[in-house]
Amino acid sequence: MASRWQQRLVSVVPSCDVCPLQFYVLTLRGILGPKGGQLQQLPRCVPSPVGVGHSGLLFSACSMGNGTSRLYSALAKTLNSSAASQHPEYLVSPDPEHLEPIDPKELLEECRAVLHTRPPRFQRDFVDLRTDCPSSHPPIRVMQWNILAQALGEGKDNFVQCPVEALKWEERKCLILEEILAYQPDILCLQEVDHYFDTFQPLLSRLGYQGTFFPKPWSPCLDVEHNNGPDGCALFFLQNRFKLVNSANIRLTAMTLKTNQVAIAQTLECKESGRQFCIAVTHLKARTGWERFRSAQGCDLLQNLQNITQGAKIPLIVCGDFNAEPTEEVYKHFASSSLNLNSAYKLLSADGQSEPPYTTWKIRTSGECRHTLDYIWYSKHALSVKSALDLLTEEQIGPNRLPSFNYPSDHLSLVCDFSFNEEPDGLL
Ligand SMILES: NC(=O)C1=CN([C@@H]2O[C@H](COP(=O)(O)OP(=O)(O)OC[C@H]3O[C@@H](n4cnc5c(N)ncnc54)[C@H](OP(=O)(O)O)[C@@H]3O)[C@@H](O)[C@H]2O)C=CC1
Numbered sequence: 125m126a127s128r129w130q131q132r133l134v135s136v137v138p139s140c141d142v143c144p145l146q147f148y149v150l151t152l153r154g155i156l157g158p159k160g161g162q163l164q165q166l167p168r169c170v171p172s173p174v175g176v177g178h179s180g181l182l183f184s185a186c187s188m189g190n191g192t193s194r195l196y197s198a199l200a201k202t203l204n205s206s207a208a209s210q211h212p213e214y215l216v217s218p219d220p221e222h223l224e225p226i227d228p229k230e231l232l233e234e235c236r237a238v239l240h241t242r243p244p245r246f247q248r249d250f251v252d253l254r255t256d257c258p259s260s261h262p263p264i265r266v267m268q269w270n271i272l273a274q275a276l277g278e279g280k281d282n283f284v285q286c287p288v289e290a291l292k293w294e295e296r297k298c299l300i301l302e303e304i305l306a307y308q309p310d311i312l313c314l315q316e317v318d319h320y321f322d323t324f325q326p327l328l329s330r331l332g333y334q335g336t337f338f339p340k341p342w343s344p345c346l347d348v349e350h351n352n353g354p355d356g357c358a359l360f361f362l363q364n365r366f367k368l369v370n371s372a373n374i375r376l377t378a379m380t381l382k383t384n385q386v387a388i389a390q391t392l393e394c395k396e397s398g399r400q401f402c403i404a405v406t407h408l409k410a411r412t413g414w415e416r417f418r419s420a421q422g423c424d425l426l427q428n429l430q431n432i433t434q435g436a437k438i439p440l441i442v443c444g445d446f447n448a449e450p451t452e453e454v455y456k457h458f459a460s461s462s463l464n465l466n467s468a469y470k471l472l473s474a475d476g477q478s479e480p481p482y483t484t485w486k487i488r489t490s491g492e493c494r495h496t497l498d499y500i501w502y503s504k505h506a507l508s509v510k511s512a513l514d515l516l517t518e519e520q521i522g523p524n525r526l527p528s529f530n531y532p533s534d535h536l537s538l539v540c541d542f543s544f545n546e547e548p549d550g551l552l
């Protein structure tokens with residue numbers, strides 16, 4: 125049976141003589157092109173308020189249907205080259221008049237109103253990591269978070285102790301937004317995003333972020349009935365703080381074979397200091413038995429990042445759900461790379477050498493799964509970590525683990541404040 129997402133695809137190309145899956149393949153080729161493409165070039169969804177009982181920020185829809193159908197109608201147009209050439213406006217930014225900014229406080233209040241029946245959220249504090257390199261510029265706050273794809277949470281993950289009501293998207297999305305609004309990162313690196321076009325891109329762009337999405341070529345979300353499209357990595361940065369210098373969507377390879385895992389790497393320039401750095405987001409292959417595959421994907425990513433940073437001349441931050449414990453080969457590749465990377469969350473440990481005991485904690489049919497899989501790597505000579513957001517304690521997480529009524533994902537968010545070191549030249 126065709127999923128709602130597949131039906132939407134067909135509905136936007138009624139004359140198209142292909143089955144939904146074939147169309148999906150064509151669509152992916154249309155988006156990605158032979159070397160991978162830039163989804164950010166697609167038109168942005170312009171929300172219009174239709175909410176009831178709210179000012180409409182959270183329950184907005186696009187003026188021409190919802191985000192997904194608008195996207196795929198745009199894609200259908202880009203597939204038809206003559207239409208695209210007659211309507212080049214489909215490939216340029218929307219009229220800025222329609223991107224009315226949102227007051228973050230107003231959005232936070234709307235989230236809180238939606239979540240009024242939920243238990244109080246957890247208090248997490250930033251740990252000051254006192255470095256002796258004072259910087260005249262404001263720090264760069266980076267958030268890494270696997271937010272849990274809605275389709276996977278409801279249809280595949282088997283979180284046996286998590287009540288289905290806790291996963292309801294209209295509320296869970298508010299918990300995710302609340303977390304983002306609570307810490308206000310300058311850069312947001314997300315995995316398992318399957319609500320980019322209808323939720324995160326329209327809302328975050330109105331909060332001042334520029335976003336890029338790169339879906340997995342064969343997202344497991346597409347197997348789930350009533351899915352909302354493929355999941356993938358998303359990268360957002362605040363436009364008033366950074367200028368985009370270049371952007372690459374990378375489909376990871378393992379021993380030269382193309383894989384189902386992706387990364388986004390962007391070079392940004394700080395508007396205050398003029399300094400450039402590279403930020404990357406990835407989500408490596410999951411599950412035990414795939415350690416060598418992950419290791420190969422990590423090597424490919426490191427090679428790509430070597431090229432993008434011109435042999436480590438540009439400072440680098442890599443955020444990801446590596447699906448690998450610190451004992452795995454892929455972790456060791458990153459820790460010993462010639463890119464001179466350190467893992468930021470090690471700095472929370474007493475000796476600065478140990479990763480946290482967990483970044484994800486859930487209960488599946490197979491039992492309890494408590495692992496350290498998520499990391500923020502950074503160029504250790506060029507950058508300093510000024511502070512990091514503490515993780516939740518076992519007591520806060522509670523006996524049913526994650527996700528829960530007061531935390532929306534099975535992975536915890538990681539948040540760090542970085543500053544540039546003064547004299548990094550030659551030390552990168
Ligand atoms: N539509 C199609 O034609 C095709 C579909 N597929 C689908 O894609 C899947 C493989 O894709 P791939 O990208 O390699 O997926 P992965 O193995 O990387 O895992 C996909 C997702 O499953 C989650 N996951 C991890 N462990 C478990 C578990 N024990 N139970 C349930 N979910 C888990 C992961 O979450 P986390 O990272 O948080 O652990 C991850 O987001 C196949 O299972 C198939 O369903 C594959 C090929 C073609």
Ligand SMILES: [Mg+2]
Nearest residue numbers: 272273276316
């Ligand atoms: Mg997952």
